[in-house]
Amino acid sequence: MKVNRKKLxxxxxxxxxxxxxxxxxxxxxxxLASVFLVLLDSIPDIHKKHALPLRTAEWIITxxxxxxxxxxxxxxxxxxxxxxxxxxxxxxxxxLPGYIVFIFSGxxxxxxxxAIRLLRVFRIFKLSRYTQAGRTLVMALxxxxxxxxxxxxxxxTLVVIFGTLMYLIEGEENGFSSIxxxxxxxxxxxxxxxxxxxxxxxxxxxxxxxxxxxxxxAIIAVPTGIVTTEMMRLPANINTQVCSxxxxxxxxxxxxxxxxxxxxxGIPLST
Numbered sequence: 001m002k003v004n005r006k007k008l009x010x011x012x013x014x015x016x017x018x019x020x021x022x023x024x025x026x027x028x029x030x031x032l033a034s035v036f037l038v039l040l041d042s043i044p045d046i047h048k049k050h051a052l053p054l055r056t057a058e059w060i061i062t063x064x065x066x067x068x069x070x071x072x073x074x075x076x077x078x079x080x081x082x083x084x085x086x087x088x089x090x091x092x093x094x095x096l097p098g099y100i101v102f103i104f105s106g107x108x109x110x111x112x113x114x115a116i117r118l119l120r121v122f123r124i125f126k127l128s129r130y131t132q133a134g135r136t137l138v139m140a141l142x143x144x145x146x147x148x149x150x151x152x153x154x155x156x157t158l159v160v161i162f163g164t165l166m167y168l169i170e171g172e173e174n175g176f177s178s179i180x181x182x183x184x185x186x187x188x189x190x191x192x193x194x195x196x197x198x199x200x201x202x203x204x205x206x207x208x209x210x211x212x213x214x215x216x217x218a219i220i221a222v223p224t225g226i227v228t229t230e231m232m233r234l235p236a237n238i239n240t241q242v243c244s245x246x247x248x249x250x251x252x253x254x255x256x257x258x259x260x261x262x263x264x265x266g267i268p269l270s271t
Contacts, residue, residue: 005074005075008071008074008075009075009076011023012068012071012072012075013072013075013076013242014242027068030061030064030065033057033061034058034061034065034094037054037057037058037061040054041054041058058098059098062095062098062099065091065094065095066095068091069091069092069094069095072088072091076247077245078245078246078247081246081247082247085247136231137227137231139230140227140230140231141227141230143230143233144226144227144229144230147226148223148226148227151222151223151226155190155219158186158190158215159183159186159187159190160183160186162186162189162190162208162212163179163180163182163183163184163185163186164179164182164183165208166182166185166186166200166205166208166209167179167181167182169200169202169204169205169208170182170200170201170202170205174200174201174202174205175198175199176198181198184198185198186212189209189212189213189216190212190213190215190216190219191216191220192213192216192217192220243258243260243261243263243265245258245261245263246258246260246261246263248260248261
């Protein structure tokens, strides 16, 4: 049983072995198929004609994800660490909607059931675990989190200031009925979306809008540059080892011990 548990751990949590890679590919296909089923199920004609096959396929996928979730809890040393981790929560969200729908009954719950079933689309977040590019992007975002947070803080400050200024310049008579509405306009303009539902009329308001539009083109490139820089600093091959003790997965390529808890990355799991 000890060997089987260790083997299961390597297959499910590692991607260095042939079995681990096949398992990852299988789950990627399953996740994409599940999301595709959600999209098909939202089309009225397809739902009406093929409700039973779609429901059957969805239940098969849900059961597979359920078995995967249970096995993941079984093979790790500290189940609570996995259950309350980011990926543990995502895995739980991938299976909960399929079971929660049984709690609701009656016609008045149809909207709630529909909303819960649509939560299955969040299974797409499971993909980042099984692809090298996904792990690279997640790690780059994690390393640049402070810069991104500061960037968002600056953007929020700018839209509040510009929104307030536009409210004072244009006023209610030109559609800027409140500061929150003006802030919404500033967000739309700064991101160069430009819905056109609200637009300045006065010369000063149009001048300020022009400045915000020009700033928008420059600002859009900032987060891309931040993340790209962090991606360039990452090693070419990210270690796929996952610590069986604390589930930390950001190890160096030559790591033999977990840099977070010190656990050996090669010691078999204890029963």
